[in-house]
Amino acid sequence: MPFRAHRLCVALCVLLVSSGAGKPGSRVTLEDLAAGLARLPGLEARFREERRFAVLAEPLVNEGSLYFAPPRFLLWRVERPIRSELLLRDREVSVSAEGRTQRIDLASEPLARAFVDGFLLLLSGDVSGIRAAYEVRLEAEPSDERWRIELLPRAEEARAAITSLEMWGAGSKPEGLALRLTSGDEIRTRFVSIDAARSFSPSELEELFRAPRP
């Protein structure tokens, strides 16, 4: 299913920064964020997503939860107003909604691919890879541990769909992200109740990240 990995993008962006808490009293660098993410045991958070589409007078609002078990599993679950799930297992993405499950081909969706690639590069601590794929703008205030990172894709295909991805947070707590598309549409997501030290038991892994049957 084309171009539906926005939630994945959002979640991955959160992950990009969730473990990137800067060292108190020093400047936060991309290397710090990457190294922190590589040490991430897991993540669970609630989110509130606003979809600001040009065709709509008011934003659409989704609420739900996300779960991340590095390095392979991510579940982005919308609970309100309509339930849907997006699951990443390795590099396979599947979407479940209205009783149907479909797999997404990342190769045909530059948007989703750009995020997955970025996520995996950061997870592996491959800072040079990140810099090769994105132009990175990082602002951090050591005094209050607040940070803001903006990723601008370098690949032409990704640039055709995405203007920028912006994330912000404080310390080890990502607080939100903004995904801006070339069409002018924007997705803004706020995270609350973040557990950046979440670890999953084998039964939880099986329960939450079970491979769907299309």
Add this chain to the structure above:
Amino acid sequence: MNANRLPPLALLVLAAIGWWLAGALRIESGFAPFLGIEQDPLLSAVSEALAEGPIARQIVLRVDGPTSAAAGQAAVALAAELSAHPEIESARAGPDPAWRASFLRLFEGRAVLHLSDRPEQELPARLSHAGLSEAALRLRTTLAGPDGLWLASYVARDPLLALLGAVKRLEALEGEVRVVDGRWTGADGRSGLVLATTRHSPFATALQDPLQSFLAERFAALDRVAGGALVLEQASLHRFAVASARVAAREATVLTALSFAGAVAFLIAFFGSLRLLLLASVPLLAGTLVGAATTQLAFGSVHVLTLAFGSSLIGVCVDYPIHIMSHQAVAGGGAPLATLRRIAPALGLGAATTVAGFAALLFSDFAGVREMGAFASAGVLGGLLASCAITAPWTPRAIRVQPLQRAISERAERVLGALEQWPRGNMLLLAAALALGVSGLARSSWNDDVFSLNVSLDAAALSEDQRARAGVADLAVGRAALVAGRDDEEALVRNDALALCLAEAREAGELPGYRSLHALLWSEQLQRRNHAVSNTRPELGADLLSALSVAGFRADLFRRFVAELAEPPRPLTMREVLASPLAELVARFRLELPAGVALLTFLDARSHAAALEGRCGTLDGVRMVDQRALISGAYRGYRGRMLPILMVGAVGIVALAALRHRRIRPTLVATLPAGLAAATALGLLAWLGETLNLLHLLGALLVLGCGVDYGLFMVESYRDDHDRAATLASAIAACLTTVLSFGLLGLSSFPVLRAIGSSVSLGSALSLVFVLAAAAAFRLRTSR
């Protein structure tokens, strides 16, 4: 003309034919052309497309590795290697992303033409006040859901979400193969897949055999790099065709070498001279050259199967030199041409009757069988002429009768003398043979499935084929629904109707799945009908904007779509699609015919054929095609028509013999044994539990050709003791060489070779026995 100049001149003619053939001969190896059915050009074209079309030419390769990543990388590398092979048209380890992008470009701005494929039934409700409100809410819900992000930039010109449905149809058209990160993967997610398409038919084994070797070699190299951890499985017709051809070549080589060695050893012992053996082989060579040249001229090419089976049929030509030499041996130093003149009526009549029999094949509905008829008829004539023009003049005046020839001759004379003592017993023997043949044929079962005449498939390979194919290529090779039209538009109109019918069939459980071009392209007529129905309500645009506004949309952004409701865009055409990267996808479904276009819809192998035929087969311009059933049905029909044709041929043979002898008994002795032997051989095989097929009938035809020769030679020479002895010896020698040549083929694992081998060897032997019995039963000696 001086007789001495005749052989060099004839050889010169043969050399000229050979030289011309070397440049002009075009050997056809494809399967479909050989099965071409003349009665219906459309079905013939479709049959060819199904047998050699993209689905038949597809190779599915499954690469398993220690990890999904390793398997995927190996699959990508293997696809790249294959792409470099000249026989590979395309090889991919994942879908072509250009298709989707191209589809979105073509579709953009044409949503108003693609609202429904049942516009008259569905659109009035969907475009009513209530329907529009519902559509606006659905649009809102969709934008909030998983499809929302990519759709958001399209909905201003597609608020009724036509594109969403179209994209889902395109995904279904591409297949249900799992895609991970742009790579096809097996159902377990741990294997990589490669889908390759060859340029030529899977049955063009001369091309596919090297490709299979290349594939094995390249995969072995990849596996070495991966430390031996990779496993390759393949599903393709190519593999079975190549395996089959390899077995055929091996068996044919071994069996032919054995039979050839046996025949040569026998003939050397019979004639005691290598020179005579070479002279005896000249008519066979001449027959093959003349047959091939005639076929090339008449059909524009010669099929490999024609060469194989046609060469067997003209094997009867070896009878002529054997007959000439046997008679020369007993002539005691007379001029060979005088010997030839003496036996010329028998040779000429024998050849004429044989040609009459083979010519019956010319009336076949099948291109391949007609080719064989032309090849064999012309070949026999060529063989006869070479026997007269080369073999006879160069036969030595003095041929020493060899001990084997003398022994055969004397013992045959004794047997014949003994048989003549019991004319009624011989009559009983012939009657019993007739009863055996008739009763056997009455209980015979016939296999008209020409596809099953191949060698039995290896169980392990079949299992591997199913594993590799699972979930990737469930569509049946050769099962399709077909629509034809004078042009693309007419075909697409019919295709639209067919797609609706197949959708109903799927709902009814008659059809698990299908792939139709309808998923990608609708007829211009259907697109215009969409607009026509949506344009019947002048206030539709205002109502839509109102509904969107109520649902929270900024209505002013949808005004372009509203304008398109009034002034529709140009319909999407086949021409546009063919000019895009999607042309490769369309080529799987579209056939250009001499008089128009045909569109194929490929059906799941598990579809309920009869139910589908009843439901959709009656639609205008629609035909349900089961290639296997089509070919088998046509062969069954041809087999039924072949019998009267053979009867006409037999009547012709009897008439020729009667014209020559003008008496009943000689005519019966000349012709009855051959027909009886052919029938008895088939009947006996049926009693032995053999399922008969078209190749048995071809074998019977050859038996008729040989058997009539034996009978005619015998009748012609019966009055003279020396001539009769020579004829007995030559007939037995010819029969033994035939049995040796074909008998071993009866041991082949190929039903095709087994059928022709068993029927010819058995029938040929019976012919000779029945000729002797008939001569005795009808008191040929005393009837003169």
